[in-house]
Amino acid sequence: MSKVESRLFASSTSRQETITGPAVDELAQRFRQSVLPELDAAYSFARFLCKDGDAAHDIVQDAFVKAFRAYGGFKGGDVRAWVFAIVRNCYRDWMMAKRRVTRFEVTSIHEDDESPLDAIASEADTPETSLLRKTEAEAVRTVLMALPRPLREILVLREIEDLSYRDIAEITTLPIGTVMSRLARARREFAKSWSSDPAEARA
Amino acid sequence: MKTLSDAACTERSLMLHGFIDGELDAAHSLEFEQHLAACPQCAAEVAKYRAMKRVIGKSDVRWRATDALRAQVLAAVEREASAGRAAYPAPWQAQPAPRRFDLYAFIRQWSFVPTLAALAAMLFLVVLPGQHQGTLEDELLASHIRSLQVDHLTDVATSDQHTVKPWFNGKIDFAPPVVDLASSGFPLVGGRVDYVGGRVVAALVYRRHGHIINVFIWPAPPGDATTAMRDGYNLANWSNDGLAFWAVTDASADDLAKFRAAFDK
Numbered sequence: 427m428s429k430v431e432s433r434l435f436a437s438s439t440s441r442q443e444t445i446t447g448p449a450v451d452e453l454a455q456r457f458r459q460s461v462l463p464e465l466d467a468a469y470s471f472a473r474f475l476c477k478d479g480d481a482a483h484d485i486v487q488d489a490f491v492k493a494f495r496a497y498g499g500f501k502g503g504d505v506r507a508w509v510f511a512i513v514r515n516c517y518r519d520w521m522m523a524k525r526r527v528t529r530f531e532v533t534s535i536h537e538d539d540e541s542p543l544d545a546i547a548s549e550a551d552t553p554e555t556s557l558l559r560k561t562e563a564e565a566v567r568t569v570l571m572a573l574p575r576p577l578r579e580i581l582v583l584r585e586i587e588d589l590s591y592r593d594i595a596e597i598t599t600l601p602i603g604t605v606m607s608r609l610a611r612a613r614r615e616f617a618k619s620w621s622s623d624p625a626e627a628r629a
Numbered sequence: 630m631k632t633l634s635d636a637a638c639t640e641r642s643l644m645l646h647g648f649i650d651g652e653l654d655a656a657h658s659l660e661f662e663q664h665l666a667a668c669p670q671c672a673a674e675v676a677k678y679r680a681m682k683r684v685i686g687k688s689d690v691r692w693r694a695t696d697a698l699r700a701q702v703l704a705a706v707e708r709e710a711s712a713g714r715a716a717y718p719a720p721w722q723a724q725p726a727p728r729r730f731d732l733y734a735f736i737r738q739w740s741f742v743p744t745l746a747a748l749a750a751m752l753f754l755v756v757l758p759g760q761h762q763g764t765l766e767d768e769l770l771a772s773h774i775r776s777l778q779v780d781h782l783t784d785v786a787t788s789d790q791h792t793v794k795p796w797f798n799g800k801i802d803f804a805p806p807v808v809d810l811a812s813s814g815f816p817l818v819g820g821r822v823d824y825v826g827g828r829v830v831a832a833l834v835y836r837r838h839g840h841i842i843n844v845f846i847w848p849a850p851p852g853d854a855t856t857a858m859r860d861g862y863n864l865a866n867w868s869n870d871g872l873a874f875w876a877v878t879d880a881s882a883d884d885l886a887k888f889r890a891a892f893d894k
């Protein structure tokens with residue numbers, strides 16, 4: 427641990443060790459330089475997870491506060507994978523909080539569940555349910571959003587974010603074998619919807 | 630019509646995706662390329678998925694953060710930094726940490742915290758513009774109150790200290806002292822893993838008549854013992870054996886002092 431970090435994280439139980447301004451400022455500066463550039467990626471991932479722009483906004487804000495708090499302990503490695511792991515946790519928090527607010531009776535939050543609420547909050551519910559007249563990117567998003575969350579997130583991490591199987595396994599806390607079989611299934615499902623999509627016929 | 634060769638290709642399905650993603654080792658990659666040369670079905674699949682990959686991977690599919698979000702995140706970082714200038718709880722990695730950040734360990738810690746849902750709500754509050762900055766005491770108090778909500782008190786509910794202690798193994802990287810104080814009038818209710826001050830902590834739950842006492846524990850250098858009262862709740866803080874202890878309760882300050890004495894014995 428560097429001097430900066432150990433000074434920054436002086437225990438609050440011994441208040442005599444006050445933290446000097448420059449240490450925190452230096453950490454904040456490093457954070458802005460190396461983590462903040464991942465904001466777009468984090469937001470995109472969050473939005474594909476929760477299918478709601480406003481919620482993604484809140485989730486990402488939450489995630490970056492947590493990331494900053496944990497940043498002193500970050501020892502290197504892939505910043506984006508690290509941020510995604512935090513975003514995903516914040517998404518799960520958001521899901522659980524939402525379930526509580528809406529008094530959903532949930533006995534377990536199993537990874538493979540696609541909750542009823544997750545489906546309800548779909549952006550596919552917007553008036554433009556027809557894929558016709560959409561740009562190709564919009565059509566891709568619509569097909570992605572219609573996939574179950576476990577398949578959607580794998581495709582987003584692999585095809586949009588270009589992460590390795592190992593990174594995806596770490597972010598989703600799945601064994602690599604499961605990542606691979608889910609990716610194969612996700613691609614099959616995407617291909618099925620895509621080829622039945624009238625918008626694609628014109629391409 | 631299912632031929633033998635189709636079945637073999639189905640088994641190769643994962644390999645096909647691994648090949649597309651450049652995840653195969655040299656030997657398997659070569660083997661698959663040889664298969665592709667001889668198998669038009671697999672070659673067609675590879676072409677199809679590669680085209681699909683290009684379509685999904687186009688840059689305008691990805692969502693972009695708004696300028697408002699960027700500004701708010703920057704403001705939140707600045708708020709956090711100014712809070713850090715005042716005081717900051719010891720982080721998880723304050724103990725000798727691995728040189729490379731261990732994402733697996735990080736996720737494991739986070740995934741073991743079942744009360745993270747409420748934590749989110751708490752963090753949303755912290756980042757709200759104009760919201761006053763939560764201190765460690767505020768967070769402990771919030772966590773105590775949260776724990777009193779249905780089903781959040783304990784992850785392991787037992788008065789048996791020999792069950793609670795091993796339960797923490799693998800969930801946290803230190804061993805909190807778990808003692809049953811029933812004979813002193815503070816029966817053990819159970820334990821849970823919680824999240825306070827940006828780190829995962831152990832929480833032990835005791836009962837005093839109708840009141841609950843949460844004891845939050847994490848590794849920290851020694852500090853002075855303190856007591857505080859906040860919003861009608863009593864807090865006591867002490868340290869021992871490289872661990873910081875924070876007890877939070879709505880029981881009386883007198884009871885809390887007795888509890889502390891019994892716990893520390």
Ligand SMILES: [Zn+2]
Nearest residue numbers: 638668670671
């Ligand atoms: Zn084949």
